[in-house]
Amino acid sequence: MLDIECCISDMPASAPDLMERAAQAVCRLEGVENVGAYVRVVDDETIHEINREQRGVDRPTDVLSFPSVRYRPGETARGSAALIRREYDPDSGLCFLGDIVISIDRARAQAQEFGHSLARELGYLTAHAMLHLCGYDHMTDSDKAKMRAMEDRAMRELGLTREDAAYDDQALFDAACKMLDSAYAPYSHFRVGACLQAEDGRVFTGCNIENASLGATICAERCAVSKAVSEGARRFTAIAIAGDEKPAWPCGICRQVLREFAAGDLRVIVGQRGGAFETATLEELLPRSFGPEDLTI
Numbered sequence: 001m002l003d004i005e006c007c008i009s010d011m012p013a014s015a016p017d018l019m020e021r022a023a024q025a026v027c028r029l030e031g032v033e034n035v036g037a038y039v040r041v042v043d044d045e046t047i048h049e050i051n052r053e054q055r056g057v058d059r060p061t062d063v064l065s066f067p068s069v070r071y072r073p074g075e076t077a078r079g080s081a082a083l084i085r086r087e088y089d090p091d092s093g094l095c096f097l098g099d100i101v102i103s104i105d106r107a108r109a110q111a112q113e114f115g116h117s118l119a120r121e122l123g124y125l126t127a128h129a130m131l132h133l134c135g136y137d138h139m140t141d142s143d144k145a146k147m148r149a150m151e152d153r154a155m156r157e158l159g160l161t162r163e164d165a166a167y168d169d170q171a172l173f174d175a176a177c178k179m180l181d182s183a184y185a186p187y188s189h190f191r192v193g194a195c196l197q198a199e200d201g202r203v204f205t206g207c208n209i210e211n212a213s214l215g216a217t218i219c220a221e222r223c224a225v226s227k228a229v230s231e232g233a234r235r236f237t238a239i240a241i242a243g244d245e246k247p248a249w250p251c252g253i254c255r256q257v258l259r260e261f262a263a264g265d266l267r268v269i270v271g272q273r274g275g276a277f278e279t280a281t282l283e284e285l286l287p288r289s290f291g292p293e294d295l296t297i
Helices: 015-030 044-055 081-085 104-114 118-133 141-157 169-182 220-230 252-260
Strands: 002-006 035-042 063-067 094-103 192-198 203-207 236-243 262-272 277-281
Touching: 002 015, 015 035, 015 118, 015 141, 035 044, 035 118, 044 063, 044 094, 044 104, 063 118, 081 094, 094 104, 094 118, 104 118, 118 141, 169 192, 169 203, 169 236, 169 262, 169 277, 192 220, 203 220, 220 236, 220 252, 252 262
Parallel strands: 002 035, 035 094, 236 262
Antiparallel strands: 063 094, 192 203, 192 236, 262 277
């Protein structure tokens, strides 16, 4: 649905997918289908020039939106199907809602301010801009409240909020401890909880799920990884693992599965509920490991 153009060399690899899903979340909430938008990711200098030429505002900003649909006063995309159909593009089969320009320089600064990843901030800015393209605005307090509520709903659907700081080790470990109560361990009685943090800031929890065949048992770490991958996450920066009776360091197969999706030197946080935790890197737990890059020809 998004046609993203980016000439910025250091744009996070996970950003386009998160931006796409943020736009889709807005459209689902607004009840519109088969729509698209053009997105340009630029630097401060470029967005400053666009802002000056198109809006007469002589300064850079974080995001600009240029809707192609002229909504009736007080209405948004939800009740404007006929107007949206006028923007149909036969080549793509989509009705284009307009253009979005995002400054990666501003996004990077705001990500640092809020304590989360650049990909996460780009996802938020995309959701904000898509709401503008759907007819939302923030010129009055009432309009601002409506738009902000939609932003929050869209980001919660993705498991993100803009204000929440990135999880620290204690928060990840606390979330892993909470998952102990969901563990299914009728055979070993050894309950384990996990909380996995993706590169884009999202977190995914898991618990061990045992099986009478024993071999079909799923460890908490792989439970969390499976949930994360099914939601589009592919790169992880940290995992916290909590044991009920004692610390539960990941088994060999879990270490290898984590290695498949590690973003850099993945941090492993391990402890027992009600106690302290230790940290190690995946490289320390799985030295001289074999990963996807070893299959590159």
